[in-house]
Amino acid sequence: MKIQGYVLSVILFLILFAGACIRRDVPQNITENSAQTETLSVNEYPVNRKNVTINGVDYLQTDAPVGNFGGTLINSTIGEGPKTFNPFNSKDATSSTLSDIMYDGLVTIDPVTGEYIPKLAKSFEVNGNDYIIHLRHGLKWSDGKPITADDVYFTWKNIILDGFGNTSTRDSIAVEGKLPTVQKLDNYTVKFTTPKPFAPFLASLSTPIAPKHVFEPAVKKGKEFFDTFMSTNIKPNELVISGAFKLTEYVPAQRAVYKRNPNYYVINSKGKKLPYLDKLVYLIVGDVNNEVLKFEGGELDVIGVRGTDVPRFRERQKKDDFSLGNLGPDTGTMYLSVNINDRKNKEGKPYVDPIKQKWFSDKNFRTAVDYALDRENMVYNVANGFAKPLFTPESLNSIFLNKSLRPYPRNLEKSKELLEKSGFYTDDKGRLFDKEGNRVEFTLMTNAGNTEREAIGVMVKQDLEDLGMKVNFKPIEFNSLVNKLLSTYDWDMVIMGLTGSPLEPNGGKNVWMSNGALHMFNQRGQDEYNIGVLPWEKELDYLFENGATALTFDKRKKYYDRYQEIIYNEKPMIYLYSPLRITAIRNKFKNIYPTSLGGVIHNIEEIYIDKEDKNGNP
Amino acid sequence: MLKIIISGLWKDKFARMGMIVLAVIYLAILFAPIIAPYSKDYSDRSLAYVPPSKIFTIDENGHFSKPYTYNYVRKFDENNFNVYNIDRSQKHYLKFFSTGEDGKFHLVTVDKGGKLFLLGTDINGRDVFSRILFGGRISMTIGFLALFVLFPIGMLYGGISGYFGGKIDTIMMRIAEGIMSIPSFYLLIILASILPAGMTSVQRFLLIVVILALIGWAGFARVVRGMVLSIKNQEYVQAAKSIGASDLRIILKHILPQTTSFIIVAITLSIPSYILSESGLSFLGLGIQQPDASWGNMLKEAQIFSNIIYRPWLLTPGFLIFLAVLSFNLVGDTVRDILDPKSKD
Numbered sequence: 026m027k028i029q030g031y032v033l034s035v036i037l038f039l040i041l042f043a044g045a046c047i048r049r050d051v052p053q054n055i056t057e058n059s060a061q062t063e064t065l066s067v068n069e070y071p072v073n074r075k076n077v078t079i080n081g082v083d084y085l086q087t088d089a090p091v092g093n094f095g096g097t098l099i100n101s102t103i104g105e106g107p108k109t110f111n112p113f114n115s116k117d118a119t120s121s122t123l124s125d126i127m128y129d130g131l132v133t134i135d136p137v138t139g140e141y142i143p144k145l146a147k148s149f150e151v152n153g154n155d156y157i158i159h160l161r162h163g164l165k166w167s168d169g170k171p172i173t174a175d176d177v178y179f180t181w182k183n184i185i186l187d188g189f190g191n192t193s194t195r196d197s198i199a200v201e202g203k204l205p206t207v208q209k210l211d212n213y214t215v216k217f218t219t220p221k222p223f224a225p226f227l228a229s230l231s232t233p234i235a236p237k238h239v240f241e242p243a244v245k246k247g248k249e250f251f252d253t254f255m256s257t258n259i260k261p262n263e264l265v266i267s268g269a270f271k272l273t274e275y276v277p278a279q280r281a282v283y284k285r286n287p288n289y290y291v292i293n294s295k296g297k298k299l300p301y302l303d304k305l306v307y308l309i310v311g312d313v314n315n316e317v318l319k320f321e322g323g324e325l326d327v328i329g330v331r332g333t334d335v336p337r338f339r340e341r342q343k344k345d346d347f348s349l350g351n352l353g354p355d356t357g358t359m360y361l362s363v364n365i366n367d368r369k370n371k372e373g374k375p376y377v378d379p380i381k382q383k384w385f386s387d388k389n390f391r392t393a394v395d396y397a398l399d400r401e402n403m404v405y406n407v408a409n410g411f412a413k414p415l416f417t418p419e420s421l422n423s424i425f426l427n428k429s430l431r432p433y434p435r436n437l438e439k440s441k442e443l444l445e446k447s448g449f450y451t452d453d454k455g456r457l458f459d460k461e462g463n464r465v466e467f468t469l470m471t472n473a474g475n476t477e478r479e480a481i482g483v484m485v486k487q488d489l490e491d492l493g494m495k496v497n498f499k500p501i502e503f504n505s506l507v508n509k510l511l512s513t514y515d516w517d518m519v520i521m522g523l524t525g526s527p528l529e530p531n532g533g534k535n536v537w538m539s540n541g542a543l544h545m546f547n548q549r550g551q552d553e554y555n556i557g558v559l560p561w562e563k564e565l566d567y568l569f570e571n572g573a574t575a576l577t578f579d580k581r582k583k584y585y586d587r588y589q590e591i592i593y594n595e596k597p598m599i600y601l602y603s604p605l606r607i608t609a610i611r612n613k614f615k616n617i618y619p620t621s622l623g624g625v626i627h628n629i630e631e632i633y634i635d636k637e638d639k640n641g642n643p
Numbered sequence: 644m645l646k647i648i649i650s651g652l653w654k655d656k657f658a659r660m661g662m663i664v665l666a667v668i669y670l671a672i673l674f675a676p677i678i679a680p681y682s683k684d685y686s687d688r689s690l691a692y693v694p695p696s697k698i699f700t701i702d703e704n705g706h707f708s709k710p711y712t713y714n715y716v717r718k719f720d721e722n723n724f725n726v727y728n729i730d731r732s733q734k735h736y737l738k739f740f741s742t743g744e745d746g747k748f749h750l751v752t753v754d755k756g757g758k759l760f761l762l763g764t765d766i767n768g769r770d771v772f773s774r775i776l777f778g779g780r781i782s783m784t785i786g787f788l789a790l791f792v793l794f795p796i797g798m799l800y801g802g803i804s805g806y807f808g809g810k811i812d813t814i815m816m817r818i819a820e821g822i823m824s825i826p827s828f829y830l831l832i833i834l835a836s837i838l839p840a841g842m843t844s845v846q847r848f849l850l851i852v853v854i855l856a857l858i859g860w861a862g863f864a865r866v867v868r869g870m871v872l873s874i875k876n877q878e879y880v881q882a883a884k885s886i887g888a889s890d891l892r893i894i895l896k897h898i899l900p901q902t903t904s905f906i907i908v909a910i911t912l913s914i915p916s917y918i919l920s921e922s923g924l925s926f927l928g929l930g931i932q933q934p935d936a937s938w939g940n941m942l943k944e945a946q947i948f949s950n951i952i953y954r955p956w957l958l959t960p961g962f963l964i965f966l967a968v969l970s971f972n973l974v975g976d977t978v979r980d981i982l983d984p985k986s987k988d
Contacts, residue, residue, distance in 0.1 A: 406691035
């Protein structure tokens with residue numbers, strides 16, 4: 026009985042095995058279905074806004090299609106949630122997003138052209154070094170007190186210029202160590218004066234304005250108190266705001282709920298006060314996968330889609346009720362940086378092994394590395410095609426992008442030629458040696474846990490090994506990596522990402538100026554400023570100083586074009602790609618005009634929920 | 644005793660299955676360079692996320708044929724996933740027991756120009772099947788390393804503590820309890836950030852495992868101590884004492900061998916927990932890092948949501964972890980039954 030059972034099971038197994046092996050080759054006609062899906066695009070933002078005065082109040086009127094009031098939009102933020110609701114203290118993106126909703130700045134970015142346009146200010150004039158701001162009459166804080174020049178003066182003089190909270194705004198507007206001054210001309214007029222002509226100043230006017238009567242007591246208690254002022258423990262009814270939405274509930278690690286500000290100064294073409302939406306909710310989600318699941322489950326209304334997820338969203342779009350938009354290249358950039366630091370630490374030990382220093386400081390070596398990289402397949406494999414190869418430090422949607430710098434494909438021959446020129450040679454096993462006979466071997470690092478960067482690292486390693494270099498690829502923990510980059514400088518090559526503003530290249534001065542805090546490829550400590558500054562680094566310093574103080578766009582563009590050209594030629598940082606920004610939003614929302622510069626909900630006050638659609642799909 | 648265990652194991656249906664599975668896995672990773680068609684770093688990046696190769700044994704005319712496969716060609720389309728179409732222009736016949744393109748001997752490989760991805764490829768176009776075999780070498784052996792550290796310490800510590808008793812016992816056991824209460828997960832996260840970056844990921848991981856073992860012996864030592872407490876009152880221990888054997892000799896030669904059955908059970912049952920911790924740590928980015936392979940870090944790729952749905956072959960390492968852990972547990976359970984006199988009959 027038992028043996029029979031065995032025989033039977035063996036026979037059964039063999040049959041199954043053979044069944045799996047024997048497969049018939051049936052040619053199929055490959056179906057071409059790609060033609061049916063249209064490419065992703067977005068509608069243009071057709072809206073004009075103008076100032077109108079009704080009963081002594083200066084409103085901002087939009088001619089966007091009139092919608093109906095009510096409803097909720099649920100957005101999300103990834104991570105642990107905000108650290109503060111004080112817009113002057115925020116140091117991370119989540120905190121700034123969640124606090125800036127409540128406080129309008131004097132100016133804002135035009136989401137289409139990228140120009141600065143008045144927001145809380147009624148208008149502004151720029152005369153050389155003077156910026157004269159005219160405020161709207163009749164605006165009120167949410168507690169009924171009027172918004173006047175005193176608030177603007179207080180915000181700038183006592184918070185920003187005195188260095189309260191996060192000082193990055195103040196740092197970015199210092200020209201040669203001197204700060205602008207602010208002056209109250211009358212109750213509704215304020216004048217700023219910069220020590221020198223300084224174009225980026227206008228951008229800093231988008232900083233929120235604080236209610237003086239609420240912030241003044243906190244400022245009087247000193248900087249230490251201010252750092253804890255309006256923390257996430259604040260009771261929402263203590264907030265006094267000027268923005269479109271006001272916080273009503275915050276549950277740590279879960280959500281922040283905002284309610285419409287009934288006294289907001291933006292009105293629709295029928296004169297009704299916006300925003301249309303009753304509530305705006307930010308869910309705090311742990312990671313991207315969680316966010317995607319929440320969107321698919323209908324818990325979220327809007328989401329940024331990763332390249333790898335786009336095909337899935339396209340498929341779901343057919344059955345689900347959302348639409349996708351391609352906003353073009355994102356502001357993020359992925360790059361490979363080479364450590365060209367040739368200095369010694371306090372003990373007299375070089376930061377980088379002198380043998381490696383010679384390679385890294387050799388422009389031919391860096392160019393050879395660049396030409397060996399296969400950007401095309403990085404885009405295909407890592408970003409699923411939703412990215413564009415990048416060759417310049419400015420992101421592809423930057424208005425200062427130097428378009429004369431041409432992309433080039435992978436070219437191993439050219440790489441080998443360049444290496445040969447610098448005396449590198451390969452032995453019969455294909456291993457690369459420098460002219461002193463040292464094997465070319467170095468470490469490539471990135472932060473561990475980032476699947477995207479790890480995959481790129483593996484590709485870069487293989488690409489460079491095609492040249493005969495030996496690359497030890499080591500993903501390490503993020504904080505230790507930052508420590509290496511910014512304080513111990515003991516690294517060879519690194520894959521990292523940065524985001525910059527597509528409108529204001531001056532933000533990149535901390536990376537490109539020779540004593541910048543993020544000048545990682547040749548980082549200088551405080552006692553090393555002006556030591557060993559390379560000629561092209563000097564030129565970069567010059568370009569950034571003058572680019573900031575030139576006033577017209579064309580003049581500035583010349584400086585910033587040249588800076589991109591230097592990086593393009595010298596390659597201290599080798600740019601890899603820039604992802605495309607794809608977003609999805611539910612169809613029930615109307616007045617959706619995503620732009621590359623503004624994102625999806627830049628016009629949050631104009632967005633409304635289509636009632637018919639709501640009734641149509643109960 | 645070993646004989647009893649093995650014959651006992653073979654008699655039990657589940658344990659036998661477990662042993663066969665484990666034997667297959669260990670043989671496979673032992674002969675990985677021969678069984679795997681590619682090396683662990685081989686990659687063809689124009690073929691990222693290729694589905695498993697289809698192998699045909701009946702050709703398009705309905706005749707039997709030597710097994711053959713077709714290559715995939717990528718057709719890139721911005722709106723869809725990378726579409727891989729079968730390139731039917733050329734058949735690539737499978738070759739068994741011959742040299743592959745890398746000039747090395749392989750169990751199964753394919754004609755020149757052909758690609759054989761038995762379990763598809765990953766994001767870098769590397770063969771998942773080959774990487775599973777090479778990655779298994781790390782995942783399946785790491786547990787033993789930890790045990791080599793953990794067991795000698797635990798046995799000796801528990802033995803001494805139980806044998807001497809009294810104040811020594813109290814002090815030693817309180818220390819052990821102190822060590823037991825170290826939160827190991829947080830310790831690992833801290834370790835991961837302070838370990839020197841100059842180590843390779845394998846070295847680093849070995850170090851982490853050793854450290855895990857160094858704080859993991861305490862629980863084991865407590866059990867040994869309990870057993871020693873009862874064994875030390877046996878007559879043969881008294882006899883050894885009276886002929887003047889040293890304390891250490893008594894512990895090592897007369898007392899600890901009596902705990903063997905418990906130790907064998909404990910070993911077989913704790914290996915799976917180390918396999919799981921390897922995959923857990925690599926999954927979190929604390930263990931083996933790219934481009935080295937381990938089952939945990941391969942599984943990490945399946946963490947991306949759409950990969951689970953569209954590229955299910957990336958989940959195979961997870962399936963193998965499941966199989967291996969289950970098998971170890973089946974074997975361990977049976978060993979316990981065999982060695983535990985109470986459950987006999």
